[in-house]
Amino acid sequence: MDFDETVDAIIVGSGAGAVCAALYLKSCNKRAVILEKTDRFGGSTAISGGIVWAPGNMLMRRAGIADSEERALTYFDVVVGDVGPASSLARRKAFLRGIDEALRFLESRGMAFFRQEGYADYYDDRPGGEPRGRTVMARPYDLRDLGEWAAKLRGHGAPAMPINTHEGGRLATVKTTWRGKRAALRVAWRMLVNRLTGRQWVGSGNALQGRLLRLALDAGIDIRLETPVTDLIIDQGRVTGVAVAAPGGPRRIRARDGVLISAGGFAHNARMREHHGPHPASVDWTMANPGDTGEMIEAGQRAGAAVDLMDAVWWTSASLPAPGQRILNVTDVGRPHAIIVDQSGRRYMNEAASYVEVGNNQYARNRTVPAIPSWLILDHRNRSTYPLFMAMPGKTPQAWLDSGYLKRAPTLEALAEDCGIDPQALRETVERFNGFARNGVDEDFRRGARQYDHWLGGDPSVGPNPSLAPLETAPFYALRLYPGDVGTAGGLLTDEHARVLRPDGSAIPGLYATGNSTASVMGRHYPGAGSSIAASLAFAWQAVRHMVGRNDG
Structure with missing residues (x-):
């Protein structure tokens, strides 16, 4: 079979896992090429929070925080539960081993990580949960260090x-x-x-991917932008390379050791979402990077791969101020003086819970009561004290009010009528919630009962519960909330070595996958901040270790 060139490994996609894999292969004197279909480097990681969930990580150990595989596995059991082979015991153990080894490897190559005490697991009140936090982040980074590549980093600015x-x-x-x-x-x-x-100091995902890009450039990694993979090449049942639409024309690249798919999910693929996901759904609600369109999952299926968890999504609360615009409301929904209600005017969840849980709850509610969209209800105290997305406290954009994106009324009853909600139901809901706020205990949904509830939306100056404060000061505000997302969580089924599996459980030789291109080891829940990036790193690590024959798991 003819090829235009040969490398040791092909990595499809340019997120955190892709770079970690390429760096490790380079350390083994292997030549890897990173193929990114868009004109920007970094994938959804670059526009994310840039956080990695890593039980028992090296920074925890240095801080004297005892963690263990047993605790983490207990936490997996109670949070993720049994979702089938995507989150088997073998894969959970491989994740825990892989994320620890991958982070230590990256640190040895010059990555500057830190941890923030108190960035709690999202279910820290459950067995195995860690209220002090298991997350690590990249320190702020000066993009000038990237030279001409700074303009090629997704989310630059x-x-x-x-x-x-x-x-x-x-x-x-x-x-x-x-x-x-x-x-x-x-x-x-x-x-x-x-x-x-x-x-040009940046933080969050830009800092993580900026630092990783610098390491890749210093290592001489071959990174090719605007080079989409059009198909996998198979010879006698083995994936031997890829066909690409390169800037200079179609090419066929051979991979001696394997192809690693790290290309994200299908958040921007309306056809796939309509077929696999919950309804209603829209590509207009997603925050994932524009290249998250699912072609590599379908290429894997053509090669004989099994898929799983295709209805799973990394949800996040979103609102739509204007056509083509999306606002991320993750930190807004759990703040004091705010609640979420369905279209009947009733609360139905802990608003300060994990954003993925909020999305799951919204869909579950919508099966019995219209809840997509739901309404975020605020009072004057909230609007004058806290930001609403990027709108500063007390500075409400007039365009939001003029367009009807944000509704304002002198009474709850008037607000309800403007929203098409039963005024009496909304009044009863608010009065019941206000009683909880004054007593400090949410008797319906336990909002504020765990450490995480206070982390992003809580206010330590509010008592007796930092997550709860009454809605009682006019005027009142409302905006529509949709189940947005930062990516899908289902895809190619893989084993503990990140090998892509057929429906009969056998591995497709030469084909590996990680990240949102796969059925997640996290199942349908998000154990802690950075769970998806962590899984991408951990299984990229396991994949390349297996490629070079060093995976001892």
Whole structure:
């Protein structure tokens, strides 16, 4: 079979797992090529929070925090549950081993990680949960260090402020807490330094992918943008390479050791979402990168691969201020003086829970009561005290009100009528919630009962429960909430070595996959911040270890 060139390994996609895999192969004197179909590097990782969920990670150990595989597996059992082979015991153990080894490897290559005490697991109140947090993040990064590649990093300039994800929740309390003021001073200092020195400090996903890109460039990794894979090449049952639509024309690239698919899911593929996902759904609600369109999952299926968990999605609350625009409301929904109600005017969840859980709850509710969209209800205290997405406290954009995106009314009854909600039902819901807020206990949904509930949306100045405060000060506000997402969580079924499996459980020789291209080891739940990036890293690591014959699991 004729090829235009030969390498040791082909990596499809340019997220965190892809770079980790390429760096490891380079350390083994293997030649890998990263193929990215878009004109930007970094995938959805680059526009994410840039967080990695890693039980028992090296930073926890250095801080003297005892964690163990047994605790993490217990946590998997109670949070993820039994979702089939995608999250088998072997894969859970491979994840835990792989993420630890991958992070230590990256740190040895120069990655600058840190952890933030208190960034709790999303179900920290359950057996095995860790309220002190198992997440690591990349330190802020100066994009000038990338030279001409800075303009090729996805999300360049966004977020506009050099801010780390965990600082967002703290900035929201700048008017009420000293920790909020300190966070604001840190971010303001970085912005000032940027302005005075020409630095381009960024945080979150840009920091993670910017640092990884620098490591890849320093290692001489072959990175090719605008090079979509059009199909897998199979010879006698083995995947031996890929066909690509290169800028110079079609090419066929051979891979001696294997092909690793790390190309994301199908968040922007309306046809696949309509076929596999829950309804209603829309590509207009997704926050995933534009290249998240599912071709590599379908290429794997043509090669004989099995798929699983195709209805699973990494949900996140979103609103739509104008056609083609999306706003991420993750931190808004769990703040004091705010609740979510369905179209009948009733609460139906813990608004401060994991964003994936919020989305799952919205779909579950919609099966019996219209809840897509739902309504985020706020009072004047909320709007004057906290930001609403990027709108500063007390500074409501007039365009939001004029367009009807954000509704405002002098009474709850008037707001309900404007939203098409039963006024009496909304009044009863708010009065019941206000009683919970004053007592500090949400008797319906336990909002604020766990550490995580306070992390992004809580306000330490509010008592007796930092997550609960009454809605009682006019005017009142409402906006429609949709189950947005940051990617899909189902795809190619893989084993503990990240080998792609056929329906009969046998592995397709030469084909590996990781990240959102696969059926997630996390199942349909999100154990903690950075679970999807962590899985991508862990199984990219397992894949290349297996490729070079060093996977001892």
